[in-house]
Every structure is written in structure tokens, then in C-alpha cells.
Amino acid sequence: MSQLPMIALRPNEMATLAAETQPEPQPAMQVRGLGVRFGSKLVLSDVDMSFPTGRITALIGPSGCGKTTFLRSLNRMHDTTPGAVVIGTVLLGDTDIYSSDIEATQVRARIGMVFQRANPFPTLSIYDNVVSGLRFNGIRKRAILDEAAEGALRAAALWDSVEHKLRTSAMRLSGGEQQRLCIARALAIEPDVLLMDEPTSALDPIATMRIEALLRKLCERVSIIIVTHNMQQAARVSDYCGFLMVDDARVGHLIETGPTVSIFSKPRDSRTEDYVTGRIG
Amino acid sequence: MSVIPLALPDRRALIREASVASRRRRTVAGLVAASLSVVALLVALVPIVWIIVYTISQGIAAWSVDFFTKLPHPAGIPGGGIANALVGSLIIDGLAALMALPVGILAALFLAEFSGRLAGTVRFVMDVAAGLPAITIGLFAYAVIVVPQHHFSAFSASVALGVLMLPIVIRAGEGALRTVPNDLWEAGLALGVRRARVARSIVIPTAIPGLVTASLLAISRAVGEAAPLLFTAIGSQVFSTSVGGAMASLPLVVYQNGIQAYPDLQQNAWGTALTLLVLVVVLNVSARLLARRMRRHAR
Numbered sequence A: 001m002s003q004l005p006m007i008a009l010r011p012n013e014m015a016t017l018a019a020e021t022q023p024e025p026q027p028a029m030q031v032r033g034l035g036v037r038f039g040s041k042l043v044l045s046d047v048d049m050s051f052p053t054g055r056i057t058a059l060i061g062p063s064g065c066g067k068t069t070f071l072r073s074l075n076r077m078h079d080t081t082p083g084a085v086v087i088g089t090v091l092l093g094d095t096d097i098y099s100s101d102i103e104a105t106q107v108r109a110r111i112g113m114v115f116q117r118a119n120p121f122p123t124l125s126i127y128d129n130v131v132s133g134l135r136f137n138g139i140r141k142r143a144i145l146d147e148a149a150e151g152a153l154r155a156a157a158l159w160d161s162v163e164h165k166l167r168t169s170a171m172r173l174s175g176g177e178q179q180r181l182c183i184a185r186a187l188a189i190e191p192d193v194l195l196m197d198e199p200t201s202a203l204d205p206i207a208t209m210r211i212e213a214l215l216r217k218l219c220e221r222v223s224i225i226i227v228t229h230n231m232q233q234a235a236r237v238s239d240y241c242g243f244l245m246v247d248d249a250r251v252g253h254l255i256e257t258g259p260t261v262s263i264f265s266k267p268r269d270s271r272t273e274d275y276v277t278g279r280i281g
Numbered sequence B: 001m002s003v004i005p006l007a008l009p010d011r012r013a014l015i016r017e018a019s020v021a022s023r024r025r026r027t028v029a030g031l032v033a034a035s036l037s038v039v040a041l042l043v044a045l046v047p048i049v050w051i052i053v054y055t056i057s058q059g060i061a062a063w064s065v066d067f068f069t070k071l072p073h074p075a076g077i078p079g080g081g082i083a084n085a086l087v088g089s090l091i092i093d094g095l096a097a098l099m100a101l102p103v104g105i106l107a108a109l110f111l112a113e114f115s116g117r118l119a120g121t122v123r124f125v126m127d128v129a130a131g132l133p134a135i136t137i138g139l140f141a142y143a144v145i146v147v148p149q150h151h152f153s154a155f156s157a158s159v160a161l162g163v164l165m166l167p168i169v170i171r172a173g174e175g176a177l178r179t180v181p182n183d184l185w186e187a188g189l190a191l192g193v194r195r196a197r198v199a200r201s202i203v204i205p206t207a208i209p210g211l212v213t214a215s216l217l218a219i220s221r222a223v224g225e226a227a228p229l230l231f232t233a234i235g236s237q238v239f240s241t242s243v244g245g246a247m248a249s250l251p252l253v254v255y256q257n258g259i260q261a262y263p264d265l266q267q268n269a270w271g272t273a274l275t276l277l278v279l280v281v282v283l284n285v286s287a288r289l290l291a292r293r294m295r296r297h298a299r
């Protein structure tokens, strides 16, 4: 595995090209004046950022700076946390996902999420896991489910290895396969945006590489926002990048955002530079 | 307090010496503590083993095919069986489970999911209820069902036993539901699935082994209770499957025959007690085995 690009900071060439030669696409999502607090503790403040359609945007920053908190505010996952308050505007296309006439379930059906630890449903088979989002939202037609399952599993590069054992328990898959199953499950409901919170941090380098390769293909059908601890990963897979950090009051802020190439090669803020060169974090 | 720092080699020697001495001391203390606990354990085991052995030795003589298939004989006439009480217990406990388990599991889901003041209150009430004397529950069923209806009934007994089961299944069920990782809730919600559906299709199925165990524990607790039946099902010498009327049941046979002077009846009481013992053991063991097997299966 000589070309295993774990060490070299080599921004993805395709991405570089895309970011430099093409105008930034319409944003799939946009946040304005976003802040999150838990009870009285302000965790994230005053974030303005946009996430281009059909691109991969990475959120990077030191541990505890609010990356997960930011990501979970994008599909209203904080609705399930007592005491969590989100302020500001989050737009999906031009709909405010926090507007009072929109339900969280509608939002989440259009903005999928993949978690740090693979979390397939342990009582369900591989097939049932993939179609769970459709089934539990009331779709019963066998033909539709079959088609969605195959499509999603192919998109997650899992079809060939599970085609013959769709009825077996999802828990028999390896860690990397389970995570790809979770990606397939999220894709099966055809979301516009896919949120990923450190999706490879529990995986070995080879499984990680598989998923990274997958992401490049996926962004043709879904805009991706990925949190990562791993700067090499951000450099390898993302087109755009947002760098977050806490201030002296331990409140997270978005320090800098832009094409990944510029964040890594000519950061505007000295804190960004310190972080991407490994001096802090 | 000023401390004169020791040279490193001296400090090392001091620490090693101290640790050797303390190990020696600890070994002696440990031996004494260990032997004391073994003795205490034996003392605790004596009455339990005694009860089991005694029940088996007294009850086994009553066991025969007739014992399980015949109706009771009037006092003084030897033989007779507990067929009606077996069926009666099955009906009374089954009906109680049918009423208590669904309610209990839903309440458990509520407790596992919500941590507000209401949940705290419910949890406290359930803890108190778990310690409620069974006879009190029986008296309650008598007052609110038997008295207004003017007759004893198996149904009122089922209500009493159901109330007895509730706190057990709620608290044990809550524990089972809490072991379902929050990850699974989030995975379901993140797919845009409604809470109720996530609970029904993901969380409860994942917790099934624990919920089954909770249910069997609650049933096994209720199966042996006589107190709630005394003024509800009241007992019966005849075969009956009508829940609207009096009905025989195993614990009542133990109680009613056990206090009679006739040796035949006493022997039948022991035979019934042994039957209950076996039932409870089977329920408990299968609860555990089932839980283990299903958990392995779920992985």
C-alpha cells in the first residue's frame, strides 16, 4: 500500500481543479448567524457558512470546538436533546429548516446522517437495514424497496459483497462494511445532503480508504458535509473546508472557510495556519 | 512541615519494603475475610436448600398422573388431583399477564425515554408499589370489583395479580430498554422516522430479550402468590373456565389444603407446593436462557 495517502498533505487533484476552475455552485445549505447552546452554556456562536451543491465540505478543528454540535444543527438532531437551543437560520435550498411549519422528520428525510460509530439496526437483516428509512416512513411496495436497496448498496460499494446474503444479520459484517451499510441506509431515502460525523475514525486505514474513495463518487448525487479530525482526510476528500475553534470563553466560532486548497496552502487566519500545519490541536 | 528529601535509591528501598510488609498484612486479613464470607454464604444457603429438599421430599409422594388430571376429592376420601387448579392458575395468571405486560412495557418505554419530573414520580411510585403487601392489593381488588359485583371472580384475581406484576415489569423493562444504545434511536430519527415508529420497530425489538425476561420474572412472582387470591378467586372444588366466577388456583390449594387435618389433603398441599416450585424455577431459568439466546441471535 505504498500510495496509501495517510501522511502526505496532498489536496485531491480533482477537487483542486473543481474549486479553481469552476465557479462555486449554488449552495445546497446555508447557515446565517447560527448559534447553539446547551442550557446556559454557549457552545457555538455566530456561524455563517454555505455548503455548495454536489461538493464535499469538510469541517475541521480541535476537539471540543463544536464540529459535532454544528453538524447536528443542520438536520435538527438537537431537537432530541433536552435543553439544546439553536438560534439563527439554516437554509436547505431556500427553506428554513427551523421554520415553525416544517417538521423535524421532513428535514431529516432530506438531510441524511452517518455517525462516528457504525450503528446498523441489530435486529434487522442487511436488506431490512437499507430499506428501513423507506419502510418506516410508510413505503411498502416491494419493487420500490428492492430497487432502492440495490441502488443504495451499489452506491455504497457494498452490493457485490452482500448481494448473496441480503437476508443475514447486519451485525455479521465487518466494521468497515457496517459503516458502508449505514451510508447505504442513509442514501436509500435519496437525501439532498449527507452529513457525516467522523465516519472513518473507528476504521482501519484500508476501510477508511474505501470510504474516502466512495465519497468522491457519491457527491455526484448528494452534497456531503463531513466532520473530520484528520487533516489529511480533509485535504484528500474535500472541495471546501471550514475551520472551527473556540475562543477564550470556550465558545466555538467558524474561523475561516473557503476552498480546501486555499485553506491548506494559503490560509488567511494565523490560527488556521497553526492548525493545518499541526502547531495547535 | 518540612520533609527532608530522600535520595532516590533510599526512597525506592523504603517503598518496596513498605509494599512487601503491607502485602503480608493484606494476605492475612484477606484470608480471614474470605473464610468469614464462605461461612456466611453457607449459613444463607442452609434454609434455602432445606426448603427445596423438604418440599421435594414431601411433595413427590403426591405426584402421580391422577394428581395432575383429576379433580379434588372431598375431605376424607383419599386421592384426588389439582387439574382444576392447574387450569385455573393458567387462566388467572394468563389474563393478568395479558393486562399488565403491554401496559407495563409501554410505561417502561416512557420511563426509559423521558427523564422529567413526571418520570421521576412514576419511578418512585413504582418502587413503593413493588413493596406493597400482596394482601393489600387483594383487598383492593375485593373492594373495587368483588363487592360491587356481589360475587367472587377469577377476573378480580387477575386484576390483583396484574397490579402485582406492574411494578416488576416496569422497572425490569425500563432496565432492558435502557440498554438499547442511544445510537439506535439517533440512527432511526436521522432517517426521518417518527419517534413512535423508532420505538416500535427498532428499540423494542432490540430490547426483546430483556423485555421477555422482565415479563417472565413478573409472571413467576405472581404465580406463587396466594394472598391476592384469597378474597378474589376464592378457590373452587370444581372445574371452571369462566373468569366471571370463582376459580381454583395452585397457591389457594396449598393454603386451603395445608391447614386441614386430613393427611391426604396435606399431602396434596405439598404436591401442589412442589408443582409451584417447579413452575417458578422453570419460568426463571427459561427467562434467563431465552434472554441469553436471543441476545446472541441479535448480534
Ligand SMILES: Nc1ncnc2c1ncn2[C@@H]1O[C@H](COP(=O)(O)OP(=O)(O)OP(=O)(O)O)[C@@H](O)[C@H]1O
Binding pocket: A038, A041, A043, A062, A063, A064, A065, A066, A067, A068, A069, A070, A081, A229
Ligand atoms: N448535549 C450536550 N450538553 C452539554 N454540552 C454539550 C453537549 N454536547 C456537546 N456539548 C459541549 O459542546 C462542546 C462542543 O462539543 P462537540 O461535540 O460539538 O465538539 P467536537 O468539535 O465535535 O469535538 P470532537 O472533535 O471531540 O468530537 C463541548 O465543550 C461539549 O462538552
Ligand SMILES: [Mg+2]
Binding pocket: A067, A068, A069, A197
Ligand atoms: Mg465530535
